[in-house]
Amino acid sequence: EDQVTQSPEALRLQEGESSSLNCSYTVSGLRGLFWYRQDPGKGPEFLFTLYSAGEEKEKERLKATLTKKESFLHITAPKPEDSATYLCAVQADSWGKLQFGAGTQVVVTP
Amino acid sequence: EPEVTQTPSHQVTQMGQEVILRCVPISNHLYFYWYRQILGQKVEFLVSFYNNEISEKSEIFDDQFSVERPDGSNFTLKIRSTKLEDSAMYFCASIGRQSWETQYFGPGTRLLVL
Numbered sequence: 546e547d548q549v550t551q552s553p554e555a556l557r558l559q560e561g562e563s564s565s566l567n568c569s570y571t572v573s574g575l576r577g578l579f580w581y582r583q584d585p586g587k588g589p590e591f592l593f594t595l596y597s598a599g600e601e602k603e604k605e606r607l608k609a610t611l612t613k614k615e616s617f618l619h620i621t622a623p624k625p626e627d628s629a630t631y632l633c634a635v636q637a638d639s640w641g642k643l644q645f646g647a648g649t650q651v652v653v654t655p
Numbered sequence: 656e657p658e659v660t661q662t663p664s665h666q667v668t669q670m671g672q673e674v675i676l677r678c679v680p681i682s683n684h685l686y687f688y689w690y691r692q693i694l695g696q697k698v699e700f701l702v703s704f705y706n707n708e709i710s711e712k713s714e715i716f717d718d719q720f721s722v723e724r725p726d727g728s729n730f731t732l733k734i735r736s737t738k739l740e741d742s743a744m745y746f747c748a749s750i751g752r753q754s755w756e757t758q759y760f761g762p763g764t765r766l767l768v769l
Contacts, residue, residue, distance in 0.1 A: 577756050588659075588746050588760035589698065632698065640686045640750055642700040642711060643758060 547572040551633050551646035558653045561622050566649045568633030569615040576639055578616050580609050581632040583648065589632055592618075623653045657681040659761035661747050667767045668737055676732045676764045678747030686750040687730045688758060689722065691715070691743040698746070704730065737768045 552567045570578065577596055581589035593602045595611040602609050606627060608619040618631055630650045634643040660679045668674050680687055689701040703710040704722055721733045730749075734741055744765050748758040 579757070581760075586744075586763075586765070588762045591757055591759060594757055634698075636756065639756065640703070640705070640710075642688070642703060642713075643690075643698075644700065645698040647697050 547635065547637065547644050549633055549635055549644055549646035551631075551649050553649060554647070555650045556652070558620070558623050558651065560624055560653055560655050563619070563621045563623070566618040566620070566631055566651070567615060568618070568646055570633075570635050570646075571614075572635045572637050572644070574637050576636045576641065578611055579634045579636065579643060580607075580616070580618055581634065583630045583632055585630075592631075620651070623651070625653050625655055627651065628653045659747055659749055659759055661745075661761040661764050663764060664762065665765045665767075667769065670739055670768055671736050674734050674737055674766065676734075676745050676747075676766070678730045678732070678761055679728050680730055680747065680749035681751060681759060682728075684749035684751040684759075686710070687722075687724070688748040688750075689732045690746045690748065690760075692746065692763075693740075693743045701732070701745075734766075737766075739768050742766055742768045 548571045550569045577594050580592040583589045593609040598613045600611050606621050610617045630648040632648045634645045662677045687704045692698045702712045702716045719735045723731050744763040746763045747761045
């Protein structure tokens with residue numbers, strides 16, 4: 546059975562304190578791994594898609610990496626506006642459903 | 656920038672009533688999805704829809720649920736007889752031809768069943 550596990554569940558950071566979020570997955574035939582950001586009461590906002598082990602993508606203070614069993618989302622020098630829940634999701638088929646992890650809630654304090 | 660929109664943003668209903676949640680996917684998108692998120696839980700897949708047919712559905716999507724694309728722009732989720740456990744955020748998502756794998760989500764409809 547496909548599984549997506551994110552850790553830690555919650556993370557409290559000081560502004561400027563870099564850290565990493567983990568997403569470990571088991572899926573038969575990974576088509577893509579996705580990172581989304583979700584603010585309270587809002588829909589998931591797309592950040593990155595990763596397709597194969599070794600791939601990296603960056604956007605502002607965020608960098609996502611992928612291995613055969615897990616993905617990391619690195620937050621470099623975070624700011625309070627980076628506070629959100631970060632969701633990881635896997636897709637096994639083209640145009641197929643996303644299977645989400647439970648998310649990591651990140652709070653960045655000034 | 657084009658967005659997925661959903662209406663209403665909030666809906667309160669009595670148990671046993673029918674509700675229709677509406678979504679306007681991004682123009683020219685081809686695949687459409689509904690997900691739900693019960694408070695404090697994971698986002699869960701309900702159903703995918705392509706070419707006016709259901710492509711895949713989860714075990715949550717039982718006979719009480721139906722989807723429809725009544726015209727060229729709207730995509731609806733109907734719950735025939737709501738239960739207390741249907742209370743959740745419902746998200747619509749769509750995929751376009753250019754970004755064929757990235758699902759773009761709407762802001763959600765918060766459904767509360769009393």
